[in-house]
Amino acid sequence: MRFRYPSRTLLGAASMVAISASLLAAQGTGPTSTRRIPISKEGTGGVRVDTVTVYKTDTLRVTEQTPGRVDTLRNTVIRIDTVAPVAQPGRFPGGMYFGVAGGVTAPNSALYNTNSAGPTFQAQLGWQDPKRILGVRGDVNYTQPNEDARFAALQADPRILNYSIDARVRLPYFEDLMGASHRFALYGVGGYTHTMYKSLPIRLQGQTPAGGMRVAAGSSDWQHGNGWNAGGGASLGWGRTELFLESRVLSFKPDNAAQARQIPFMFGINFY
Secondary structure (H helix, E strand, O other), X not given: OOOOOOHHHHHHHHHHHHHHHHHHHHHOOOOOEOOOEEOOEEOOOOEEOOEEOOOEOOOOOOOOOOOOOOOOOOOOOOOOOOOOOOOOXXXXXXXEEEEXXXXXXXXXXXXXXXXXXXXXXXXXXXXXXXXXXXXEEEEEEEEOOEEOHHHHHHOOOOEEEEEEEEEEEEEOOOOOXXXXXXXXXXXXXXXXXXXXXXXXXXXXXXXXXXXXXXXXXXXXXOEEEEEEEEEEEEXXXXXXXXXXXXXXXXXXXXXXXXXXXXXXXXEEEEEO
């Protein structure tokens, strides 16, 4: 059986083969595709479909990622040592002290009717340990009673001097009442007193025949009497200084008379 092909058909087929070869050569060096491209050719003797599959390779170049950068966060902890100063209790000195005081004295007992209240002054010297309850004190008290109008004729500028040696007992229960920087104390004081006096009218024991009061005029000479004293006070100290309020009874026994008493009310200061 003999097939006859026209020259035009042979030329078309040769062209298709050349084109296909060039395409295949071109795609050998480049990316290929999986998409199919249909190609058909026409013939006079019938329809013949030559299917050419063209592969396209898309090269995806994956660039290696730069390793992740690790930012190191350093937590810097600033430690602040706060030292809160603790309030220290005040350091109060102890030992020897001296001071002065002043106030007013009220006469009592054998001195009550014949004299009236007058000024008084005091100087003291003592020893007190801040950690101990018991201390000692010596003082000299000067008093000048005022005249009573009913007995003015018997008075001539009276004077009284008291010399006392005392024990001083400080109560420790209220020391922090005024804070840590101050020392508050209640105290008691008492002991022996020797009294000197002159020009001091004294009410004697008993009565006159008429039922009146017996009064002895004061001598211009110094008289002496022994007795005691007792009382108490409150003090407030800071540093080396101490203020105090104090009251006590100073008592002595004149001849032929009842107890003669003075009650001074003092405000004073001590220095350690």
